[in-house]
Amino acid sequence: MQRFDIRQNAELCDVARLFFDEDIPTAAIVCDGFSYVVEIFDRTFSFDYSDIADSIPQSRQAARLSKIALYDALASLTGEVKPWGALTGVRPTKLVYEALAAGRNENEALAVMSEIYRVSKKRADILGEIIRAQRGKILFLNEYVNLYVHIPFCPSRCNYCSFVSVPMDKKHAAEARLYVELLCKEIRETLLFLNSRGLKILSAYIGGGTPTALDGQSLDSVLGAIGDVGCEYTCEAGRPDSVTEEKMSIMRRHGVTRICINPQTLNDATLEKIGRRHTAEQFFKAYDIAAKCGVDINCDLIAGLNDETQEDFSRSFDGVKALCPQNITVHSLAKKNGSGIRYDGGENLRTAAMTEYAFSHSNGYSPYYLYRQKRQACNLENVGFAVLGKECINNITTMEETVSVVACGAGAISKYVGGGKIARFANMRDLKLYAERFDEKLAGKLEFFDSLYDSAR
Ligand code: SF4
Missing domain, CATH: 3.20.20.70 (Aldolase class I)
Known part of the structure; x- marks a missing residue:
């Protein structure tokens, strides 16, 4: 059995912000296997997610099911639903690609978005359009x-x-x-x-x-x-x-x-x-x-x-x-x-x-x-x-x-993508520091890519 205080968990705070802006309430989530209990405002909401857990990669199950449980509880409590449901990340398309990579067809992948992550039908349809527009343009090109x-x-x-x-x-x-x-x-x-x-x-x-x-x-x-x-x-x-x-x-x-x-x-x-x-x-x-x-x-x-x-x-x-x-x-x-x-x-x-x-x-x-x-x-x-x-x-x-x-440039963030790995290197944001630490940061950036491309060989 695990217990999370939502105020101590950045991802759960993000879900709470969907409903309460910056007034994050005191709340806890207790999970036991796929059973989740959310305690908030003297109310208790219980959910059993054994039917949906398989649609989530095992390594992410606990984190994502906790977010879904909190979202479901807050939606019940407030009577509100959100266009992107329990999703709080920057790139919702990534979850569609994740479902496609797991062997689902496009319709099934989009159904995962609505049925598992509570994304509205309208937003799931938009994701479908985007996935189709990106077809043939999603390039994984190491060179x-x-x-x-x-x-x-x-x-x-x-x-x-x-x-x-x-x-x-x-x-x-x-x-x-x-x-x-x-x-x-x-x-x-x-x-x-x-x-x-x-x-x-x-x-x-x-x-x-x-x-x-x-x-x-x-x-x-x-x-x-x-x-x-x-x-x-x-x-x-x-x-x-x-x-x-x-x-x-x-x-x-x-x-x-x-x-x-x-x-x-x-x-x-x-x-x-x-x-x-x-x-x-x-x-x-x-x-x-x-x-x-x-x-x-x-x-x-x-x-x-x-x-x-x-x-x-x-x-x-x-x-x-x-x-x-x-x-x-x-x-x-x-x-x-x-x-x-x-x-x-x-x-x-x-x-x-x-x-x-x-x-x-x-x-x-x-x-x-x-x-x-x-x-x-x-x-x-x-x-x-x-x-x-x-x-x-x-x-x-x-x-x-x-x-x-x-x-290149002040505050510019380089990103290495390869072999299932993503790593970042940031230049100095402040113009004065960009100039002062120019040689050191430039050498650091080239070394960063050098070592990552070397280890990918
Ligand atoms: S001031 Fe900010 S928002 Fe306005 S053009 Fe410049 S970078 Fe963009």
Whole structure:
């Protein structure tokens, strides 16, 4: 017999947060074989999971059944059900792939999601669409890596931002110059290492921050250090006010094939409230510049932003979709502690209605990758939609963790994926420390990959 105090268990706390936000109640779970008893608020809920235990890998049975027991108890107690049921992890698709790998067919694997993990029918159907969109694109390729390059600068700071982002202003100009110099060195050394190991690049992604916040010369230096990778190559240009014809032509010259221009909303009043310092009109202009260059375009939207109504979101979604970008990504507001957003409690219902709108009005697009974050409004998700054949390989293989990621830049996290193992190596996040410990961390990263690829031989 085992007894868990839910406040002492991070995964169980995550389940409790689905119902109580940060007010985690005192509760305990007692399990004996497949019998689970949940004691909470002077109530007792008993469950017997002997009929479902076989659908869960043995090594994970106790952990997952405890979460299911707590979810079942809280659903009974509150009368609420959650779209992702008892799942609290980042990648729900992984469980579908786990069930497929265990020999189940697609329908059975999706049934596991609803019947075992209590995922709603709607979300299980979305997972089905994603699995079908990813078919043939889930690559387990040991000889390939995804290259990630991080630019931690932005034109200004959005007030929902919880990333490390440095404003690209006069005060930080010298810091930015030094950063670009060191980053280029890191990229060149990293590419030499990949070459020496015979590792090829499956896709490249420059993210941030806002890479296009760099001036033309700095952007040219970073892209020049990477060279023409000859594969899917994304550069984020998240802030429309940072997109110019000069920077687009630099990106094209260096082989960039896909860019992300992210309005987040087309409502100017909201853009002002969230500190984006650009207008919807600037987004349309930036989109036009990029479309003329012939790159694939992704546009991010956020459902649930400050005070936005369903109509605001619908207008944004329809307005972006009318441009026919190859990808649209809909994020559900994440209520992050580091952000400056104040929540009024109504964001959950509004956000849920907005994401439903996106799913029901996404004709011509299919959901092709999905991930979840902690503290997302209404326990929802972020979903990438793509026109058929325009699914971003980087998003799929990085999110599904099927290809190693070799990352350069402050705070960039490299990830080795191979032989059933996943290991990470993080660069220093702080720009000053990134510069101070540059040589040591670069050597550490190359050694990290060297030893893992050696031991995989
Ligand atoms: S553009 Fe992105 S990284 Fe930059 S401040 Fe806004 S949310 Fe943060």
